[in-house]
Amino acid sequence: MTTPTRTPLDSVFDPPEEEWTPLSPRYRDLKRVMVLLTYGIEALIIGVVLAIFTRWWIAAAVVLVIVIFAAWRYTRQARLAASWAYAERANDLFIRHGLWFRHLEIVPYGRMQVIEVDSGPLQRRYGLASVRLVTASASTDASIPGLEAEAAATLRERLSARGESQAAGL
Amino acid sequence: MSEQLPTPTTESATSPATEPTGSATSAPAAKIEERPHPLTPLAKSWMAVAAIVFFFARDFIEHGRPNFERFGIVGGVIVGVVLIFGVVGGFASWLTTRFVIDDEELRIERRFIWHSSDKVRFDRIQSVDVEQPLLARFLSLAALRIDVGGIAEAKKIEFLSRKRAYEMRDYLLARAHGQRITVEQSAAKPVGDAFEEVAGDDQIIYRVTPKQLIATALTATNVWVTALLLFGPLLIAVRLINDMPLIAAFIPSVLSVVGLVWKRISDHWNFTLSRTGRGLRISQGLTSLNSQALPLDRVQAVSISQSVLWRPLKLYSVQINVLGFIPGGESEAPKSVLLPAGTIEDVRAALATLWPGFDADAVELTGIPRRVRWLHPIAWHTIKWGFDDFAMVTEAGVLTHQRFIVPLAKLQSLALDQGPLQRRFDVANVTFHLPLGAIGQVRASDLDENDARWLALTTPSRAQAARDAADDRTELDAMAPPLAQPPAAPLAQDHLGYPSAVDRP
Numbered sequence: 001m002t003t004p005t006r007t008p009l010d011s012v013f014d015p016p017e018e019e020w021t022p023l024s025p026r027y028r029d030l031k032r033v034m035v036l037l038t039y040g041i042e043a044l045i046i047g048v049v050l051a052i053f054t055r056w057w058i059a060a061a062v063v064l065v066i067v068i069f070a071a072w073r074y075t076r077q078a079r080l081a082a083s084w085a086y087a088e089r090a091n092d093l094f095i096r097h098g099l100w101f102r103h104l105e106i107v108p109y110g111r112m113q114v115i116e117v118d119s120g121p122l123q124r125r126y127g128l129a130s131v132r133l134v135t136a137s138a139s140t141d142a143s144i145p146g147l148e149a150e151a152a153a154t155l156r157e158r159l160s161a162r163g164e165s166q167a168a169g170l
Numbered sequence: 171m172s173e174q175l176p177t178p179t180t181e182s183a184t185s186p187a188t189e190p191t192g193s194a195t196s197a198p199a200a201k202i203e204e205r206p207h208p209l210t211p212l213a214k215s216w217m218a219v220a221a222i223v224f225f226f227a228r229d230f231i232e233h234g235r236p237n238f239e240r241f242g243i244v245g246g247v248i249v250g251v252v253l254i255f256g257v258v259g260g261f262a263s264w265l266t267t268r269f270v271i272d273d274e275e276l277r278i279e280r281r282f283i284w285h286s287s288d289k290v291r292f293d294r295i296q297s298v299d300v301e302q303p304l305l306a307r308f309l310s311l312a313a314l315r316i317d318v319g320g321i322a323e324a325k326k327i328e329f330l331s332r333k334r335a336y337e338m339r340d341y342l343l344a345r346a347h348g349q350r351i352t353v354e355q356s357a358a359k360p361v362g363d364a365f366e367e368v369a370g371d372d373q374i375i376y377r378v379t380p381k382q383l384i385a386t387a388l389t390a391t392n393v394w395v396t397a398l399l400l401f402g403p404l405l406i407a408v409r410l411i412n413d414m415p416l417i418a419a420f421i422p423s424v425l426s427v428v429g430l431v432w433k434r435i436s437d438h439w440n441f442t443l444s445r446t447g448r449g450l451r452i453s454q455g456l457t458s459l460n461s462q463a464l465p466l467d468r469v470q471a472v473s474i475s476q477s478v479l480w481r482p483l484k485l486y487s488v489q490i491n492v493l494g495f496i497p498g499g500e501s502e503a504p505k506s507v508l509l510p511a512g513t514i515e516d517v518r519a520a521l522a523t524l525w526p527g528f529d530a531d532a533v534e535l536t537g538i539p540r541r542v543r544w545l546h547p548i549a550w551h552t553i554k555w556g557f558d559d560f561a562m563v564t565e566a567g568v569l570t571h572q573r574f575i576v577p578l579a580k581l582q583s584l585a586l587d588q589g590p591l592q593r594r595f596d597v598a599n600v601t602f603h604l605p606l607g608a609i610g611q612v613r614a615s616d617l618d619e620n621d622a623r624w625l626a627l628t629t630p631s632r633a634q635a636a637r638d639a640a641d642d643r644t645e646l647d648a649m650a651p652p653l654a655q656p657p658a659a660p661l662a663q664d665h666l667g668y669p670s671a672v673d674r675p
Binding site for chain 2: 012013091092098100101102103105106107108110111135136137138139140141142
């Protein structure tokens, strides 16, 4: 077998024919708000606790570090959200995500047992929903966060139609 | 599941009912509901009785009579509570438990505090096990455990006389396989006894000798690593401090190591895999003799392991992932062990029993690329992967060398992932996901990234072909002698242009 030629970085995770479908752009906004919320609350609590029990400048330094880290995370959400994508192939579903730790999940339609569409309170404000595929395996990590609610519903219809027609026994 | 319904040969006049009809309207002939064996309360609550006896035995031996004043009110209350819950409760629950196993149905009724009536369809029974805990064994009793598969918990009937339990087990298994026989016909076949769970006409595939079991129990990786971690620092401390009291610190460590070894020995004593007239059976256990049916079609994956100390002993152990058994849950019978200790011949026999026609040794294995050997300085030469049309094979490990075999037909989903360090060296991992069980997933680590991509993209179609081949084959019935199944025809080049066998320089 001839040694295959080196392929560009991203294409290791690409399906051969189909195109990737990205998430809704509002997902990035949602994740940014989440970063602000979580790191903001964290900085507040840690800052107050440290200010009470130690010098004020220790608290200020720690809070500054947290703020810098949060700023980096904030700017990174755009690229992270862009790294999420899914592709519906003939017999299986591809879901890819990640920048540093790249992950591609391949779920055959016949193995899908349950297709869940969830929407948390923050997601609902942005009109988004997550689609999650459940198989018989606990290690299957196949969820697509941040789809437009309608797109999520139609995706679920398509997936369950394919899943039923290709259902495989355990 | 295909059910054959031959013309009933029984004298029973009632209509053949392989499924429970909701027709409670037709009053059946008076059902004989049985109680479990009268000695059941004793077998169940022996621990409570033993605790009370022990409580008073000390004083009794010292002074010749039980010393009530010492314990006063509180002691009396505690004893009273133990008596009520343990003994009286056990007696009451025995009194209010009935069951029916006859030609038509299997039903268990309980009326103690919680009323429940469990009716089990014969064809939904996955396996029937006979368990003999220690005291029950002395009393010649046994418990029947009926596994209905899926999420429902197993149903237990505690306790029956041993002979009756075996008879019921054989009868239920026969009915579960679709045979239409009556209870009397089933009872005519021979059964096992207290120490042997093998009837006359069974064919033993292999049996683990005590020598093998003890040798592997003492040298299993988890045992000697635990011993090293516990005793190493202690020994060093004793050396340095040279102080006797530290010896007392050894005792808990010794106990825990002894406990590990003992658990293994006592769980798997006399492990026997046999082919009976009704399927495959595993029987094992020293204090608690357990016998369970092995459902071949529910086995999802196999792992063959060898601790580094077993190399000179030339022994291996085989674990399986059985659908529906989650380790860590109620584990009265260690269901995920197919061979606790055996030679390579036993391993081959085990694999041949599970998957006749599949030759694990013939699968060609590829190692990791040279450039990433430094990521696994000790174990790089052991990490390998390979496949054929039937299964994926991966192996790894120096302290415990493990080889995983996953039939492609059982694959659920798979994942391809790559961390930042791996990306620098153009390698990736491929992980195969399996149903919940002892082996949750199998991973091939650090493949060259193009190989990883190719493997991830082509495995689903290969898995589909394997599933189709498995469906086309006549359902492998463990009752019949195994057919020598030829492996499915090899696939031609797929649309990516790669041939179906990977050969590496």
